[in-house]
Amino acid sequence: MNQVAAQPKFILLNVGRAVHQADWNWRNISSPFIRLHFVESGTAQLIHDNATYDLKKNHLYLTPAYTNHGYKCEGPLTLYYIHIYEEADSQASLFELLDFPVELKADPLVVQLIRRLAAINPGRGLQQFDPWAYDNMSTLVKNIAIQKSMPTGYDMEVQGIIHQLLSRFLLHASDKKNNIDQRILQSLQYIRTNLHQPISLETLAATCFLTKDHFIRLFKQHIGCTPGKYIQEKKIEKAQRIMMTQDVTIKDLAYSLGFENNSYFNRFFRKMTGENPGSRKKKIRSIAGDGNA
Structure with missing residues (x-):
């Protein structure tokens, strides 16, 4: 895997814990931000293009920006969700250079980090889980502005947690130039x-x-x-x-x-x-x- 030329800058958009009961069913989602999901309990499916992943307890799932995907849930499901915007500007996006795994087993530290991220961001949860209600340009820029207005020390902790979470996937990423x-x-x-x-x-x-x-x-x-x-x-x-x-x-x-x-x-x-x-x-x-x- 090639080294990334410059360390990417990530911005937290949303984080929260969701409890679903056969009501997490959406198709043809493609957003300008990264999604992370951590499954606490229950079952559901994550659909990436033509591949389907059965969500497992204590596993972490990654959906890069602009990835066409969907969800299918027919029973109880409890998970944490994290939405992250990557500021790439003139440099290449991390996800344009590398292929990342979709699913990883979460170690105890990852679980602690996710819960910490949610705890220090109590007002950053979604009001509605329908992607069409929150996945729009106005909401994206509003959330970016909120994060940018936070104190430097707070932003450093958020950045640190996001980098640690994504680093787990980066360790298993491969050069994308062949794909x-x-x-x-x-x-x-x-x-x-x-x-x-x-x-x-x-x-x-x-x-x-x-x-x-x-x-x-x-x-x-x-x-x-x-x-x-x-x-x-x-x-x-x-x-x-x-x-x-x-x-x-x-x-x-x-x-x-x-x-x-x-x-x-x-x-x-x-x-x-x-x-x-x-x-x-x-x-x-x-x-x-x-x-x-």
Whole structure:
């Protein structure tokens, strides 16, 4: 396995304990964040693309970002859930470089760490377990802002726990270059380093020496979504992260992300988040300033 060039930065979005009774049944989920599940008791199934895993007591399960997956539960089930956002920006995502196992037996320290993470984050549980209720851009950025507003010492402990949990999977990860097309990895790098300008599918396909249609099919096969959706989400994620840390005008923000005019950016932003960028900026700045949900 190759060494990761730079240590990744992770942000806690949600953590909590859930008790289900045949009501954890969802399909076709694909999110921009990582999911960890620790099973305390009961039975259910985790479906990753064409593979199905029977969930076992005292085991930990990993679902990387942008992985198409689902759940099937026909009886009682108690588990902890942890949602984690990886800040990759211009560097490669850990999950773009490596293949991780889905299932691992949890050692006693892992169990303690998960319970500690939940204990020091009592207000970070999900209000609803339906992914369509919480898996959206506004909720994602709100949770990122809350975590970024926390004291440094608290954030260090959260980071430490997340790194320890993911390190268990990293120990068993393998180099992904044999399983993901190198041309797609190249296109991801191009997207990450060119979010400041327009990115056309024609340009991406040309950098990979593929036809446009072939590139779109290959990208969706390996990443789990279309290149257009991936680019849109990355631009809007970056726009809202900039709103958290910089007091920039909406016009300057639009130009910094490669939009030709402010009006187009406003329409694009509203389509992705459900509100205009000016209103969203006020909310984000408020959350980032006081740390309240």
